[in-house]
Amino acid sequence: QVQLVESGGGLVQAGGSLRLSCAASGTIFRLNAMGWYRQAPGRQRELVAAITSNGSTNYADSVKGRFTISRDNAKKTVYLQMNSLKSEDTGVYYCNADIINADIISRVTLRSSDYWGQGTQVTVSS
Secondary structure (H helix, E strand, O other), X not given: OEEEEEEOOEEEEOOOOEEEEEEEEEOEEEEEEEXXXXXXXXXXXXXXXXXXXXXXXXXXXXXXXXXXXXXXXOOOEEEEEEOOOOHHHOEEEEEEEEEEEXXXXXXXXXXXXXXXXOOEEEEEEO
8 A cells, every 4th residue: 555644744933944745655666746735724725836757846826936846756755845934825735646556457557546645734823
């Protein structure tokens, strides 16, 4: 089975920084795109940032210039460096990954599955 485990959330004052990490483990053949989503109370889950296996990145307009997504393929880990945090960045942050499992059928067909972490709370106080 595949697991995504997030860490690094917490409480920070506006203008501060946090770094989130998400490590993938389990029977993984290939780790494709990875990303971070967030969900604020009463709002839909939204994409914050994504990174492909070769390092191409995509950001929500609201975080461009403040957040940086990166990955370490050897460690099967994706990071989100969040600077100049604002109160509107508050929410539960979820890690997402598109993964090809190591079972023979998935390896032959290159069929991937979508996985989510359990979420980590980020609270920015103004």
